[in-house]
Amino acid sequence: MKRKAKKTSKSSYFPCTLEQLEKDLKDGFFNSTPDFSKKTIEQNGQRIGVFFIHYMVEKDQIYKFVLDKIQSENIQWDTKLLDNEIPINNAKFRTECEEIGKDILRGSVCIYVEGDSDCITYGFPNILERTPSKAETESLVFGPKIAFTESLRSNMNIIHWRMDNSSLTSEKFIIGNEIPTEVRLVYLKDLANEENVNEMRKRLKNLETDDVLESSVLTQYIEDNSYSIFPQMYVTELPDRLCYELKEGKLSVLVDKSPSAVIAPINFFSFFESTEDLYTRWNMGSFIRLMRLVAMFLSVTLTPLYVAALTFHYEIVPTALLVSLGHSRSRVPFPPLLEALILEFLIELIREAGARLPTKVGQTMGIVGGIVIGQAIVQAGFTSNILIIIVALSALASFTVPSYLMGSAIRILRFPLIIMAGLWGFLGIFFSFSFLIIHVLKQKSLKRPYFAPIYPFRPKDLDNSIVRIPFLKSNYRAYSNMAKKTKRFNEPPNTKKKDIEE
Template sequence: MRRRTNKSKGIFPCQLTELEKKLHEDYFLDSPDLTTKQIDFDNKSCVILYLNHMVRKQYLYNQLIKPIQFSTTASYEQFKRIVPVAGDEALNTLDAIGEELIGGAACVYIEGEDYALTFPVPKLEKRNPERAEAESLIFGPKISFTESLDTNLNIVHWRMDTKTLKVEKFIIGNTVPTEVRLIYLEELANEDNVIEMRRRLEELSVDDIIESSTLTQYIEDNSYTIFPQFLVTELPDRFCYSLKEGKLGLLVDKSPTGIIAPINFLSFFESTEDLYTRWSMGSFIRVMRIVAMFISVVLTPLYVAALTFHYEIIPTALLVSLGHSRSRVPFPPLIEAFVLEILIELVREAGARLPTKVGQTMGIVGGIVIGQAVVQAGFTSNILIIIVALSALASYTAPSYLMGSAIRIIRFPIILLAGMWGFIGIIFSLSFIVIHLIKQRSLNRPYFAPIYPFQPRDVDNSLIRLPFLSSNKRAYSGSPKKITRFKKPNKNKPKDIDE
């Protein structure tokens, strides 16, 4: 299960005390957790070594130590027969034994032998699958991934009981090795995508990967863009649905999220909840999210541009109200908007970092109290409070937290250009963002598909959702092996019963 190091420190055969001393000095640096249990036989002695906090002690005693104590002879063949623990390994280097001990194994060595045996008896601390928090749903499964790779693999296999599900194992990390699983449906996943993902994982040489979101930053196509190129999800149903669409999935040990690739820009505004509701409601909500994204990006810059350069586009009645609202504000619209946007971000960040109940109170009460105080102090206008609040709400409609954060960040340079050049600055910013998105790739696949390159057949898989019986094709932009999901039923009008 763990990576073997290239170093080789052969010390066998050796004395029992010598093995313990070498492990203490060369591998565990005199750690007090390395525990030894010596068992003497008529003609030989053996020692059992393990890390005290990494093994199930009761299980270790009942299934390993107790059978060996009652063994009639000291031989590895005899131990293999009487110890009911599967997965034993014969190792002859100090590094290999040390890695097994760190992973929760117990090492059994008979004095004078050329190798040692290890038996896996790990104590795994893990939580049970719970309700998803970052991607909460009203309809559909509520279960989420956990930090245990075994649990996550169990959930995926439970949801996808098919022999075509392919799982490949990779060990990444030179200092702290971490297990990563590449998962895909062999009959659907594009072979070029599989080869490219496999190459990136095999060529990755880092000390360690903290979490799945960290792994995406190592293997994505462009590390300098603000937009995420892989989808990170905590929902097994979304993970498995993506596999059924011909995409690839990655699960990282000790991470409660899975990675989906390749992905396109519009996928970050989709949710599996769109599939669980009626097609009309699902399409409406999906379009609403995209419109909300656009509103979040341009609403505050339009306010700044209009009040700085383009008074003529504001209706007279609204202009009077704006003038009265800004009569006490000493700052230009650009500074006013920046102050309020930063204030909203501070309130949001404080609410997210505080405990749940306190954070909710801080978000609501803090926003109201601070907003009212800012207006009364003359730092901003009432109308800008409404505009900034609408922009913030619109950015939260994105199901992906990473994409919602990217939208909130790109607002600031657009506001700056709107304050400098008005509508020209806004158009320039939006054009730059579109060109940037067109140039991006996700696992060497077009990131802005199906808009560019334009794929009209993929509209029902991105912008809207058609009824299931009318949507029997997978997205062409993902290049799955099989495009057709199912054969459309014959919709010929049935004959009348009297005919």
């Protein structure tokens, strides 16, 4: 059934002439837009103006549904009759020139019958959509490969395709004073905690900004602590990751023109999880998750330990290794602190250059550049072979984190730790770790504990974060998510194992 256009209660800008409307629209919105178009239809003593920007609308649909209809009917037109006769459900009555200009900028066509007290706009946006393709930043070996696109309409279609659930709820927000952008809050009404929904809804409604460039930019506006180096909301381009988190009782925010979605509330250990852990066997998934956490710890500590040991604590190095270290560093003119900082900066430089270059060239640059520069810098005596190995292991360990934002945070943390190790040795490292632990414990994600289930300690939630247990045994959602329904399914009845003869 076709919806009727809604009238506004504002004082009307109309009636006016077509020339006056065209002049005001150009002066207010389209003075620097040569593609603003007007078509005038004269019939039965009437003048009807059609206004639009030709590259922002589907011109074929305008001619098919609007212009052909008006020109084929030999009747006296007005806005009410246009709304009744043209079978399009997004019609809007407009009485202000400013409203008309904004509609045209969003891909609408404005129709005004000269002398009427209002006009009508129809949405015919020419939306550019990229075909869903394989994920780039979150690559998987097992599982679905499809990723989100820049079209909000396409992304919502993917979510509904993956989740055939009547509880799936979507709330619309328009954010941006200068460049309005559509934002969707998505959750499962039967599972999502109402406090979480209200908190996210409040943050989106109260957000005042000129525009929202992308989902990751939106998180910096609405996260609990924008000064922390640790991300407090997960940004993903994988629809299967999003759907899995929704079924755990979490919320998601999608931004138009952004190929990624925001998930909240989230905890620290969620950044080391991957949906691929679910597609493999439970023991393998647990091993991989634990390996990522160990790799994160090694990535942060290996180089600082090297600097602290060679600067203050030679006595902890085994004698055989100490000889090798002394020989390797005999030609190095820099102290361990400066040596480590130079090499860490060089590794980050190669990584950034490889990421910004085209894919094939970037891979070659990363491999060849690392080998050639590493060998040259050792031969030139700027660093030791052992530090090359340690820095390379630290860089590899940081790449095991599925989240790009968390991986970047870990790589940045190495620099202050190296400086503290060079200034105060192990005492500086312990002080830095104490500060980091206190900082992480104080963080929250949508007012929920960030370091759960370790703090506060919830043993039953460990299988939803640090390890993975078999699906038949994992029938409780994480308490940290505060989902309305804690049980995923009813436990199967205990069946007694029978012998083959029985």
